[in-house]
Amino acid sequence: MSKSKLGDQLTFPGTSLTVHRMGYGAMRLAGPGIYGPPKDPDAAVAVLREAVAAGVNHIDTADFYGPHITNQIIRKALHPYPPGLVIVTKLGARRPPDKSWQPANSREELIAGVHDNLRNLGVDTLDIVNLRMVGPGHGLEVGSIAEQLTALADLRRKGLIRHLGLSNVTAAQVAEAQAITDVVCVQNYYNVAHRDDDALVDDLARQGIPYVPFFPLGGFSPLQSSTLSAVARRLEATPMQVALAWLLQRSPNILLIPGTSSLAHLRENLAAAQLTLSPPTLAELDGIAAPRRFV
Numbered sequence: 001m002s003k004s005k006l007g008d009q010l011t012f013p014g015t016s017l018t019v020h021r022m023g024y025g026a027m028r029l030a031g032p033g034i035y036g037p038p039k040d041p042d043a044a045v046a047v048l049r050e051a052v053a054a055g056v057n058h059i060d061t062a063d064f065y066g067p068h069i070t071n072q073i074i075r076k077a078l079h080p081y082p083p084g085l086v087i088v089t090k091l092g093a094r095r096p097p098d099k100s101w102q103p104a105n106s107r108e109e110l111i112a113g114v115h116d117n118l119r120n121l122g123v124d125t126l127d128i129v130n131l132r133m134v135g136p137g138h139g140l141e142v143g144s145i146a147e148q149l150t151a152l153a154d155l156r157r158k159g160l161i162r163h164l165g166l167s168n169v170t171a172a173q174v175a176e177a178q179a180i181t182d183v184v185c186v187q188n189y190y191n192v193a194h195r196d197d198d199a200l201v202d203d204l205a206r207q208g209i210p211y212v213p214f215f216p217l218g219g220f221s222p223l224q225s226s227t228l229s230a231v232a233r234r235l236e237a238t239p240m241q242v243a244l245a246w247l248l249q250r251s252p253n254i255l256l257i258p259g260t261s262s263l264a265h266l267r268e269n270l271a272a273a274q275l276t277l278s279p280p281t282l283a284e285l286d287g288i289a290a291p292r293r294f295v
């Protein structure tokens with residue numbers, strides 16, 4: 001592992017793909033409500049170019065952001081892609097004109113989704129595709145994911161996908177998936193205030209599989225906490241930087257993909273990789289999460 005201003009590097013298991021622990025999530029580059037074009041497309045291009053110039057080599061996206069818009073902006077900003085850049089995309093959702101988020105998990109929809117990603121990103125093979133299950137809200141849909149994952153594993157055998165990951169899944173679904181194919185990462189909802197996946201983070205760490213929290217800053221409900229603010233004041237950092245630093249120290253298998261459409265926020269977020277939290281500060285921040293209820 002080499003340490004840089006964007007943190008250590010991690011290799012997705014069983015792959016030649018190595019990324020800094022601090023990456024970038026591109027969802028916010030689409031228009032309001034992650035639908036349609038952004039107000040300022042040049043600003044979106046500038047954010048991506050600055051991220052990569054700063055050393056980011058892990059970008060998270062989906063062709064259903066926009067739809068198509070985010071991938072088209074990534075292509076415009078970065079194609080031909082620099083060596084070493086890993087673009088992780090997702091399949092499993094669609095955005096009808098009413099702007100809702102609907103499942104798109106049939107074999108035909110998954111095949112069409114792969115081709116949408118290839119075309120809009122301008123590549124012959126997708127580095128990593130996460131099968132994104134769509135449950136109620138951002139909640140988890142229980143049940144088997146074997147059919148969907150088998151369809152994606154077929155596309156992988158055809159060479160359209162290099163590696164597979166999972167998103168918005170339960171521990172049982174991860175185990176089911178691992179009996180079908182290698183799983184190189186898991187992307188679920190997790191941050192300093194929302195820690196339902198604590199056990200899964202630790203289990204994946206034991207297996208050497210990266211855990212990639214989405215909504216690391218709270219997503220559509222930005223993190224707000226007096227503890228976060230107090231720690232940030234003490235460290236002369238921002239609350240969002242503290243939230244990202246907490247995630248980096250939470251477990252060595254966590255890769256970050258904070259999302260932003262703003263250059264100022266991008267710079268702030270990347271700088272969080274250099275913030276170190278002491279054990280007493282980590283303990284203080286651990287108190288932010290609502291206590292888990294065990295049944």
Ligand SMILES: NC(=O)c1ccc[n+]([C@@H]2O[C@H](COP(=O)([O-])OP(=O)(O)OC[C@H]3O[C@@H](n4cnc5c(N)ncnc54)[C@H](OP(=O)(O)O)[C@@H]3O)[C@@H](O)[C@H]2O)c1
Pocket residue numbers: 024025026027028060061090132167168187188213214215216217218219220222240241257258259260261262264265266268269
């Ligand atoms: N697998 C999934 O189901 C799933 C679901 C959601 C997201 N994702 C992925 O995860 C990535 C991260 O999630 P996210 O973008 O939804 O949420 P997030 O990273 O938790 O937060 C992004 C929000 O915080 C704001 N923000 C960013 N940096 C900030 C800063 N330093 N100070 C104050 N506000 C800041 C952004 O606004 P500005 O644009 O104004 O900075 C945006 O509104 C996405 O980009 C996407 O790639 C995956």
